[in-house]
Amino acid sequence: MIFTKKDRKKALLMVTPSILVVVVFIYGFIAWSFRVSLSAWDGIKSDFTLVWLDNYIELFKNTRFQIDLLNTFFFTIFFIVSCVFFGFFLAYLINKNIKGEGFFRTVYMFPLALSFVVTGVLWRWMLNPTVGINSLFQMMGFENVSFGWYTNTDSMGGFNFALLSIILAATWQYMGYTMAMFLAGLRGIPVQLIESAQIEGAGEFTIIKAIIIPSIKPIILSAMIVLGHISLKIFDLVYAMTGSGPAFVTDFPGLFMFETTFRGNHYAEGAAISIIMLIMVAFVIVPYLYSTFKKED
Amino acid sequence: MKKLVVLPILFALMISFQISANGAQESEAKNEMEIFSWWTAGGEAEGLNAIIDIYQAQNPDVDLINATVAGGAGTNAKAVLATRMQGGDPPDSFQVHAGHELIDTWVVSDFMEPISYILKDNGWMDKFPKDVILEAPRTMEEFFNVAEVFASNGVTPLSLGDTGIWASTHLLENVILASTGPEKYNGLWDGSTSWDSPEVREALNNFAKMMKYVNADHSAISNMDAAQYVAEGKAAMNVMGDWAAGYFMSKGYDQKVVWDWVPSPGTEGNFIMLSDSFGLPKDIKNVENAEKWLTVLASKEGQDAFNPVKGSIPARIDGDRSLYNEYQNEAMDDFNTNVIVPSLAHGAAASEAWLTRINDIVTILVTKLDVDKAVEDLTSAAEKYAQK
Structure with a gap:
């Protein structure tokens, strides 16, 4: 199809409103947040005196923020790994032409329909150290079995064990998503390929390693990108489930940003936190977008 | 156990923060009044409704909008409020913890009107308690x-x-x-x-x-x-x-x-005080209705409608004691006789x-x-x- 000059003009006219909206309400406000983060705005009244990177320097000295960054790091890794692993596991089983495939697919996909807030409230009570799953153990006679779950304040090498509860809840919600993606990928692998491998005497494990995983690699990558930016920005799940936790064991930059900005009225510092969050997400998204655009060209 | 007082003890406080009153905006055609609070549940909501009933009885033609945002200690409501105030859309009156939360956040930043005239006009300046010093505390x-x-x-x-x-x-x-x-x-x-x-x-x-x-x-x-x-x-x-x-x-x-x-x-011998309060923001649409609202709040009738239900004690010293239970009566005695200090956790001290x-x-x-x-x-x- 050949585009005439007139077509181009028309097209440009059509997309102009959405471009304007995006420019103003996304990039404009990002720029605005960045400007605020360099200012001395501390209190309800705005103050745009430039203090440059002072807010950022203060932030990195702040114990709470240091904990937040470590928590984000560990949460992101564990969340992605467990979602990809369990999602693949479920997809692989369902792909075996089992009975009631549609039923199981729906069951695993269902948590995805919930909002993070619902998931958070649900798991808060399930993992409550006194009335939750713990009391189930005690009913079964294991009187000494009692986990602290998200109130556990122990840590190892900077990893707070309380995060496991949040990882559990988040994985429960999102493994259905990775499962659906992998299922689509698995269906796309030619049956002949697997059959001929079987004829050659390849075991199940070899088939997974040598055929299935290489052919769904692009799906793993996009799943990681989607999950990665969810975990870097996590707020609602943690807010509903645990809050900051004792000694900030389940605190994340999103929570810190909300409290700093809207409870403490430290607007400049809050803007600095959100800019740092943006940069973290950009590290994940930008290389991905770059590689996709490159392929398209 | 600690006790608290609710409502407009801040009026007295605000005298020292006299701000020149702007020419009040003429209210629009609609006869409305919007109050903003985080009292959404239990005794708090019942108390608020009791006081709204009095207001509506006195001002039947005012369309009262009860804007609430749920969340203990106002944690969520405050974020909404800050956005509205900065955006130039203040509610006609809003709940806030008296003390530094009100002073530092809203008064110093020039968002509020002084309201001591409401007390003066009603002859209520002597109806709120003064600090009385008593004994020293014991050990733990x-x-x-x-x-x-x-x-x-x-x-x-x-x-x-x-x-x-x-x-x-x-x-x-x-x-x-x-x-x-x-x-x-x-x-x-x-x-x-x-x-x-x-x-x-x-x-x-x-x-x-x-x-x-x-x-x-x-x-x-x-x-x-x-x-x-x-x-x-x-x-x-x-x-x-x-x-x-x-x-x-x-x-x-x-x-x-x-x-x-x-x-x-x-x-x-010490009374850690916190007080929920309502104030008068600048540049609101319905000044007269808001003033009437504040008058109801500071009145004996309003205090005695709200506090018995919420479980708190009146900010006025002439509350009708028969309306309050035993605990509240004792708390009212303490409030009149103890050394009153501000609460940190509830925004009064810092x-x-x-x-x-x-x-x-x-x-x-x-x-x-x-x-x-x-x-x-x-x-x-x-x-x-x-x-x-």
Whole structure:
């Protein structure tokens, strides 16, 4: 199809409103947040005196923020790994032409329909150290079995064990998503390929390693990108489930940003936190977008 | 147990912050009045409705809009409010904790009108209490003896529910007051008492020691859950404001039978005060209606409609005592005779900026019990925020 000059003009006219909206309400406000983060705005009244990177320097000295960054790091890794692993596991089983495939697919996909807030409230009570799953153990006679779950304040090498509860809840919600993606990928692998491998005497494990995983690699990558930016920005799940936790064991930059900005009225510092969050997400998204655009060209 | 007063004691405070009144905007054709609060549940909502009824009876033609945002201690409502105020869309009157939360956040930044004229015009200037100084507090020794007895009998001595960390800060302010006494306690907020003083250190050590006696799941439960532990006999004691009394009342637990109250250890003769209040923002549409609203709030009738239901006590000293239960009557006596000091956890003693820092420090202290680190952090926070 050949585009005439007139077509181009028309097209440009059509997309102009959405471009304007995006420019103003996304990039404009990002720029605005960045400007605020360099200012001395501390209190309800705005103050745009430039203090440059002072807010950022203060932030990195702040114990709470240091904990937040470590928590984000560990949460992101564990969340992605467990979602990809369990999602693949479920997809692989369902792909075996089992009975009631549609039923199981729906069951695993269902948590995805919930909002993070619902998931958070649900798991808060399930993992409550006194009335939750713990009391189930005690009913079964294991009187000494009692986990602290998200109130556990122990840590190892900077990893707070309380995060496991949040990882559990988040994985429960999102493994259905990775499962659906992998299922689509698995269906796309030619049956002949697997059959001929079987004829050659390849075991199940070899088939997974040598055929299935290489052919769904692009799906793993996009799943990681989607999950990665969810975990870097996590707020609602943690807010509903645990809050900051004792000694900030389940605190994340999103929570810190909300409290700093809207409870403490430290607007400049809050803007600095959100800019740092943006940069973290950009590290994940930008290389991905770059590689996709490159392929398209 | 600590008590609180509700409503417009701040009127008197605001006289010292006289701001030149802008020419009030002419209200639009609609005869509306919007009030903004976080009273969405239980006795609080009932109290608010009781006072709205009076307002509507006096002003039947006003269309009253009751805007509420749920969330304990107003944590969510405040974010919404800040956005509206900065965006030039103030509600006609809004709930705010009297003291530094109101002064530092809203008055200093020039968002509020002075309203003492409402008291003057009604001849109510002498209907609000003045601070009366009484005796010095006792030590915490008895508390720890009793706690030890409870602990050895398998009962949690002290219940705490700090999913919202303010509950721990609330306990801490009582423990600090027990060690410092009211004068030095007040000095913490204007910089004349050092946070590195022996008294504060003693208090923080007491607080750390107390943490051995609290329920293990404190970080998983709310302050109301913690009160419930006491009602169920799972725990023996709880340090909380008088909304806990309101909670017990709404659950039908009899006073002096299921539960009883004393001042928090070492704070007898002192009254840690917090007050919910409403003010008059600048540039609102319905000035007259808002003034009528404030008048209802400050009236005897309004105070006596709201407070008995909410479980709090009136800010006026001439409340009708027969409307209040035994606990409230005792709290009213204390309010009239005790040394009144402001609450830290509820925004009366320090600015919100300072309080959020202190809450962060308490979050760490509750778990790590590192008193030296807490003293160091509290001192540097005070250096930044105390008004000398």
